[in-house]
Amino acid sequence: MSRDLTGAREVLDGDDVARALTRIAHEVVERNKGATDLVLLGIPKRGVPLAHRLAQRISAVEGIEVPVGALDVTMYRDDLRLRPARALEHTEIPPGGVDDRIVVLVDDVLFSGRTIRAALTALEDIGRPRAVRLVVLVDRGHRQLPIRADHVGKNIPTSLAESVKVRLTESDGHDGVLLDKPAREQREPAETAASEVQP
Amino acid sequence: MTPILIQNARVLGGDPQDILIDDGVIAGLGAGLGKDGATTIDAAGLIALPGLVDLHTHLREPGREDAETVETGTLAAARGGFTAVHAMANTDPVADTAGVVEQVWRLGREAGHADVRPVGAVTVGLKGERLAELGAMAESAAGVRVFSDDGLCVHDAQLMRRALEYVKAFDGVIAQHAQEPRLTEGAQMNEGELSGRLGLRGWPSVAEEAIVARDVLLAAHVGSRVHICHLSTKGSVEIVRLAKERGLPVTAEVTPHHLLLTDELVAGYDPRYKVNPPLRTADDVAALREALADGTIDIVATDHAPHPVEAKDCEWDAAAFGMLGLETALSVVQHTMVDTGLLDWAGVADRLSFAPARIGRCDTGGVPHGRPVAVGEPANLALVDPSTTTTIDPSTSASLSRNTPYEGMKLPGTVVATFLRGRPTHQAHQITGGTAGGNT
């Protein structure tokens, strides 16, 4: 483990992230007894590249193409009125839709659970999956809703004042997960909005 | 009435002198005057001006007593330093008969805050179709000398020619609201880049200038004098200047708001800035100030146009044209002309008192105005403190209306007191200091 220049502690490095995703891919396949009927939906921003990586790994194992898309939940959030309106992210539902499929939601950090609540509501407007499962790279605890992940890359106990930052090659140039100390209140707002929900 | 001794006033901005007012006239003028039993006023630092004369006031009575009455309008006039106002004819009923002008004149006498000189309509009902009984109004108790369809232009050239000719018989003058009607149908603001951007129908300068040019030529042709109301454009200034160079009998007025405000104020669509003729460009404002300084424009007239709240608290198109002016006129003139060095206080006395009284022919007769500040003349005076600065607050206005465009602006100068034939018609605060002979 190391510290980056900002003083944040790296709790997962690039190799850790890769290993976690590989493991999760296998877990998903095992749980589903194959890749048939799977649809992966990443929650922007960082859930989307994670979903694509998972899909690649599953395809490599099972030898079939796994539909993958993106589900923006901004307009379904329950905290919309607490801040100025935000820009929307892409929603991309694979051509086959979600009806009667096994939808796997993919996000980077599970925190209060409100993002997943919003995602479930959004999904309702799109179709009726046979089942919905949840994959997260990091579970940092502090749930405010009865929601749990089916597959977790790593459980990281945190204090409420800490923040978890997921870095991915696609958006940040390298992979890693940082835990930021509570000392400084300064946060990058975009980061905060994208990777976690304030309770 | 107790004599009043005004001490150390700078008459027309000159050296301090005492002014003794007794029996309604100026009884003495000079240094170190004394008079037993006189009420004294310490006027050190104050300017003494002849009572101001407004050639263009809308008193709204009869008909729109919700906007203004003769009582409230003349009170506002007194507060502004005016001792005489010319009440425009666009009332309801229109002041186009001897009966209506005498009624307005009488209301002014009863109110007593300033002499009201009614303006008679040029045409019946301001309709621009046939002449009103101008002679009857001239011979009435009101003694009308100024005739105007103000609010509307006497646009028919033949009718205008006849009116100009007809009033020669009693030394009247036609005061023209110069606005070519076809060029200004539905017009909302100065036509220029801003009107195009705001999508408001333009009121082009040429609509004023075309009428000004026509009327100075008509006046010259028939040998009558013509007075141009609220001149607002650089082009009109040039036409009047040329006419005066040729010795043509034209006089012109400018309003305080056209000396100060520009069309840029319209950008927020706030109808407080809606006025006719409209606020023009900075270029026009500069030309108007210069013309007032060099005498091309003869006078400042307020075009005091009160409107009730609902006439301005609405969308621009639906709002009424016009602004209050009486109480702020002198401050605006000080700000734009005196403090800028364009005009001295003697010049102010000329443009706001002597000249308008001459044009309105009220500088002679039984109750003359615009007379020199001299012994034997009626004691019509305004005392002005040029050293103050006031933030304009419409709620303190004596007018029934609140539509001042200067709200929140800081303007210089205060009219401390106004005297109409020796009687104080306005005192900003208690200014009398005791009786002469004792301590002051």
Added chain:
Amino acid sequence: MIRHLLSAGDLSLDDATLVLDTADEMARLTEGRAVKKLPTLRGRTVVNLFFEDSTRTRTSFELAAKRLSADVVNFSAKGSSLSKGESLKDTALTLEAMGADGVVVRHSASGAPYRLATSGWINACVVNAGDGTHEHPTQALLDAFTMRRHLGELAGKRIVIVGDVLHSRVARSNVLLLATLGAKVTLVAPPTLLPKGVDHWPCGVSYDLDDALAGADAVMMLRVQSERMSAAFFPSAREYSRRYGLDSRRQSLMPPEALVLHPGPMNRGMEITAEVADSARSVIVEQVTNGVYVRMAVLYLMLAGTNTTEEA
């Protein structure tokens, strides 16, 4: 994002891009989907305050608000106190008492939405849905959205706007928005139908339509009302359409992929021939569809968040 949408000129490049990008997402979310309703504005009230009749624009805003689950109240000039001369102020005070969060206003007087937004009568966000001969910012946004979908980013694109610019709120808003987006706009009209000072606008001006069409990426035809004829803006409908109408010959002067737009309602045979209006490069029908997406984006951005503007 700005608090009120009064003029297309109030939108910065970032704001305008945000609206267009958001409209893109609204289109993706609702196009071809069984469910056409998003819960985003649940509990918010949008009032359509139409002092001037416009079923098209009102319906578009109504649909947009309803797709975002807002409660919609329509106040039209017909059948309400508006036709009985109730003042703008009184109407505004009524809306405030009803708890309107957003007011979409169409008015025949230029600047009426400014009065609503700035005179302190109401706290609601105000969206200008067309005011007199001033502006119609959501129309400009939907035009830009439509062009962007076909032409890509609009920076450097050549857009020709033809017709009664003097009386057109669509033209004013389009010139301002397209300038912000970096497009090169040329206005074409008879000199009588151009406002004074148009030479200071951020666009070119031409009296020659043939000339302007060469190399254009899109042409937008404005509605010309035949009443203008009686006011001597032009001699006859025939002469107008000969000099400034878009027919097939003129359309062929443009590159084959150039778009034809019209804010509607069209005067077929006057400013545009039926042949051109119905041609493959005409996006006139699409403009109507896109209007809903753009208005959803505007309502979302103005009403979904807090009323503060401290953050981007």
